[in-house]
Amino acid sequence: MFWIICAALAGMVTVAIAAPLLRRQGDEAEPAAAYDLRVYRDQLREVGRDLERGVIDQTDAERLRVEIGRKVLAADRALQRAVSGQRSPGGWVALVALALLLVGAFFLYQRLGQPDRPDAPIAQRIADAQALYDSRPTQTEAEARAPHPERPEPDAEYTALIDQLREVVQKNPNDPRGLELLAEHEERLGNLVAAKDAQRRLVALRGDQASAEDLARLAGLTIEAAGGLITSDGEKAVAEALARDPRNPQARFMVGLLHLQNGRPDRAFPIWAGLLAEGPESAPWIAPIRAAISDLAWLAGQPDYTPPEPSTLPGPDADAIAAAQDLPPEERQKMIEGMVKGLESRLATQGGTPEEWARLISSLPVIGQQDHAKAVLGEARQRFSGNQPALDLIEAAAKQAGLE
Incomplete structure (x- = not known):
């Protein structure tokens, strides 16, 4: 059925494009020979009227009729050639180019498309999404596969200070301020695994006193260390942050990202749409949401969704x-x-x-x-x-x- 529909659409488009290209030259404007023919016939009638009025005699009338008749025959032959079905050479060139485009599109789809992919009912898609979710790599596997982009070499004095900080934290592992600083600066150096470990120890040290922001930061570092993939460890940290504060925007953003990574745009859309409506526009998660929300709405079955415009009007904030x-x-x-x-x-x-x-x-x-x-x-x-x-x-x- 898919190929029948595609072939029918391609055929209709081809006809619509080819028709004007192959139009007869005579269809554009009246040939000059047709105008000449009308003039000559008027001249023949005029000769007859002059003969009746006695302006010319029979001999002159016959001579004029023969001369005008020759012109009528020549004009008639020219008119027949103009409407005999000659085509514009440019039209045939354009038609060949159109055919090449259609053939090229077909072979390009064969190479890049998936013509043999079977239809996927919604139940099958949900099952595939669940299988993708269940087969996620562990945090250790994801960290091993994560890319490590090159960063500028840090200042030697700064590096020495961080080495001192590591030593201090190692000697006093129960210092929350030291762990907090260590997580921050390890992240700044690009040592995401070390930053995650420091933040995890900080959360464990604070226990029930750990805030939703502490847990959301741990979730963010866990995801960054895994190369952006939300593993079960990252998901657990997100869930703990939401348990502290169900409205925490950073944790909600990561929940939406989790659904996206596992093929559930229908679940991600309402979460991200809510965050976009809440703002503020300066929040770090708003820019990526605004860039993706239109496509996400379409994938979630909400094609009529219109994202809110950035609020620039004054108000009592x-x-x-x-x-x-x-x-x-x-x-x-x-x-x-x-x-x-x-x-x-x-x-x-x-x-x-x-x-x-x-x-x-x-x-x-x-x-x-x-x-x-x-x-x-x-x-x-x-x-x-x-x-x-x-x-x-x-x-x-x-x-x-x-x-x-």
Whole structure:
């Protein structure tokens, strides 16, 4: 069926392109011989009228008819040649080039495509994705295969300092600050395995006091040490970071990446779409998400998805409200109220992103409008009904503002 459809489409395209190339020359404009023929016939009729009026005699009329008749015959032969089906030589050249392109495309697909690949129902694709997930290499295997790009030679003084740091940590392995510095500088030197090991020891040392950021950093270093592959060790660190903070954006980004690596764009898309809606645009994970989200949406069966535009409109963000703290109380209240009302007015008239609605919901209680914030929350829920990533962001802002 695939080849039948391809052949039918190729045939229709070929006909559509070839038809104008092979059009008769006479189809473009009327041949000059046709115009001459009409003139000569008019002249013959004029000779007959002159004879009837007595302007010329019978002898002159016969002579003129013979002379004009010869011209009529010559013009008629020229007209027949013009419409006899002669083709433009350029048309045949273009047709040959078109045929070569079609044949070349066929052989290129035979070489680079997969014409013998069978159809893959969704159940089979999910099973293949699970098999890919189950067959991941171990962390040790992935680290052994990971590329090691060349880096500029570090400064000798800096290298000596790092050697001293390693010695200090070795003598005092329970110093969290030393382990933290060691993980940071080993990563800077490109020693990703050593950086991962230092971060792992730091997390183990802190135990239950380890933060979601500590665990997300361990997950990131584990993945980098494995050459970007998320092994079971990396997945475990990501899961532990999310257990500490289910909203941790770095860990959520890595969960989406895990699904992508194992052939599940349908699972990765809602996670990355939610992160893109939340922002901020300066976050390090936003750029790779924005670059891939359109293709990811198509692969996930969401071809109508439109990524949110980067937010450049003014609004009362946390930095602006913090800056207002230095003003006298009266001026500070007026400034914050003005920013909040400006944002609300713009969202009411122009609309906005889920991030901006969340900002408004979290800002209204700051100026003492708790009840109004609940009303805005209800409107936001209705506006973004069906958009789960946006609703997650709205609900997080409501929780932070103490509305639930």
